[in-house]
Amino acid sequence: MSPPLATPTPVLQLQAAGFCTDGGRELLAPIDATVHRGECVALVGPNGAGKSTLLKMLCARIAATHGVVRVQGHDLAGWPAPDRARHVAVLAQSESVDLGLLVRDYVAIGRLPHQHRVARAEHARVVDAALRTCRVDTLAARRLSTLSGGERQRVHLARALAQEPTLLLLDEPTNHLDLAARADLLALVRGLGITVVAALHELGLVPSFADRVWMLQAGRLVADGPPREALSAQRVASVFGMELVHTRHPRHGGTLWSFEREAA
Template structure:
């Protein structure tokens, strides 16, 4: 899916939380959405998901690979069922206890495909999503008994069960240990689905993202490949910390070493 964020803005509480963001994440690639707390990452993801209507600009989506390709349209104008088949948003995980099994939670992702009688045209979709998210061993567990990391894997499986063309992830590595973080982002990158993931860890973004967008106070301050964007100057200006950008000895990707909060 092709995604174009065209001067998009959103006001919340009387102020611009997202202000004139103009970006085109590459199709089929993993884009990292970066920035400090309060930069507007979650609001921008909700605009891209069509859950919020922009107060300025537009968020446009199109699928040139579809059998009947149509011109790009504002994502928030898509009928809810159609939008749910095309766009999946994994929001920051809720700890609410629900009386469901893991399989039942993941099956919620199939809601846009169910008939009026509740039947799913692809009964194997839930099992495939569980397997892809390395959560198949949890299928029969009660949701309320899962750890934070296990719940995050199940949230990912539920999003994958929607079979989206556009995948949006809000801090997907929260609650995951290092091994699980690496496995999740490696898996998402290999999906070949247009993906935008809000991330706090700049080194994870540098290691796994083909493209990054950096927000500060609701505005886009940089966009492009991590090696070009994640410079010491940008890290200092956006995050207020000194940084040295090194080169990973195996992958050749950037590695960020932080200094004290005040640089001299």
Template sequence: MTEILMLDRVSWGPPRHRDILKDVSLSVPRGQVVAICGANGAGKSTLLRLIYRFQRPRSGSVMLEGKDIWELSARETARIVAAVLQEQPTDFALSVRQIIALGRLPHRRGWGAAVSSPGLADAAIIDDALARMDLKAMSDRRFSTLSGGERQRVMVARALAQEPRLLVLDEPTNHLDIRHQLELMSLLRGLGLTVLTTLHDLSLAAEFADRVIVLHQGRLLSDGPPDEALSEAHLATAFNVRSRIDRSGSHPRFFFHL
């Protein structure tokens, strides 16, 4: 099977309220980098929550490697899917290394294994995640002392330590400076994993994603290669603005007007 993820006519909304996400179907092949774009409230984060098994769809199904995600245990899901969310814990008294070590928990025999004493194989994986996210110099610092951008890099490193086959990220470039945004997106492209990420920055989506999905009012508006999905017409509908795209350079530049 080439698809790692399939959604079939998925809808979700809070109890006794209308659907936020409506009749969404899509399939994602292994190794593809997918950017999910759209205005605030379009359903981007809701879609991700269904994919990393935080919310059960109201209707339809989410299939992970050919199995309904809700027929898998939480641990089984965590061995396949790692999520990096916008919300970051601020009160952990753990070090950076200990936070990243939490990513190894789904692979251990017991959930209660101490994060402070991983085995040799785990330690090597943690060291690699520290190096990839340029965090070795701060590995012993308390997580609560870090800046927002540093915390974001730690949470990505924790996800990498999880060794997932599907990596889900909700606005991972938030709080990062320009250099670390570009480094992160380049890293995601080079991982060889299937990556789904929401992005506000359309330029990053156009440059680094194999495929872009644009949501509008909870429905799929466009889905395809960046040049097709991020058309002026689609962007005008999705964001309720006039749009113009300059494609004269190596990467498109986006301009918007009310």
């Protein structure tokens, strides 16, 4: 008799989790959703839809005003910050750092949540691995100020990976990057094998990156599913006012997704 299939491990759980301002304005309606180990979730929606509010809630920068957010089974609201930092890493839209720092020293900042818990050699091993994974090991002795935008973003990612997170949160990680750097960064993140929730404003990047899409509109989760389901032509038109066009790639035969402004 075959053994039972293993139940997917929930890394992130939102249980009727939402957020209201002190004045009672609802910025995020209650959300029920679960993200399992290794899943890549793209968070999409128009400006003002609630993406930033949701990401802040997921990393405990703000606390859910109703419902619960859990990571690895722990309620974020009551989880001590050092413990949380060993499980949740954030790559913000813009990182405010001392550009005079050496790359290696900056990446090593990601080890702070693990200080006094492992030997110094283990810290060095993890930093080295993060540098290699993000393909910035050859830049380790350079200062952040000397790097290109794409190089600097990979270094920020290496710092996040040095935390050894089980959940990685990305807030518009491809902003200010050229086309090649955008594709490279998302392919790198996709290949990490860890659980990721990434806010993306460019819908064309979503299909090749995401296992699932969370689509927000006016503070409500209006879609949660694989890209082909969540990014349906009808929903894209309704939420973004854009027309979705599928075409066949002339070289490898795959599907190309393009999003065009609907004709008046």
